[in-house]
Amino acid sequence: MPADRPFLTDPTPDGTHGNGAVPPALFDLAVNRAAAALRGLRPAQPDAALAAWHARTRFARRVPLDAVKAALAAKPTGECHWAGGEAGGWQPGRAPFP
Numbered sequence: 597m598p599a600d601r602p603f604l605t606d607p608t609p610d611g612t613h614g615n616g617a618v619p620p621a622l623f624d625l626a627v628n629r630a631a632a633a634l635r636g637l638r639p640a641q642p643d644a645a646l647a648a649w650h651a652r653t654r655f656a657r658r659v660p661l662d663a664v665k666a667a668l669a670a671k672p673t674g675e676c677h678w679a680g681g682e683a684g685g686w687q688p689g690r691a692p693f694p
């Protein structure tokens with residue numbers, strides 16, 4: 597096993613932009629999983645933690661990091677989930693799938 601494993605390296609700006617259209621369900625999943633990751637980690641630097649999560653999460657790399665950040669910035673307090681793709685919004689309650 598190599599000493600320098602790629603998932604431990606710092607994320608680069610090259611991997612923060614998706615290419616092509618993002619299916620609504622994939623966008624919802626990325627935003628909801630990012631919110632769960634930040635909730636579980638409670639990082640001192642959320643932007644750095646989110647960039648690292650985005651870089652090492654295979655499906656999330658298909659969704660632009662800036663779009664995920666914008667959705668998370670609008671998150672209300674309380675239990676809610678994102679639904680509706682990029683044009684969607686925060687809905688009350690838990691997501692229908694993890």
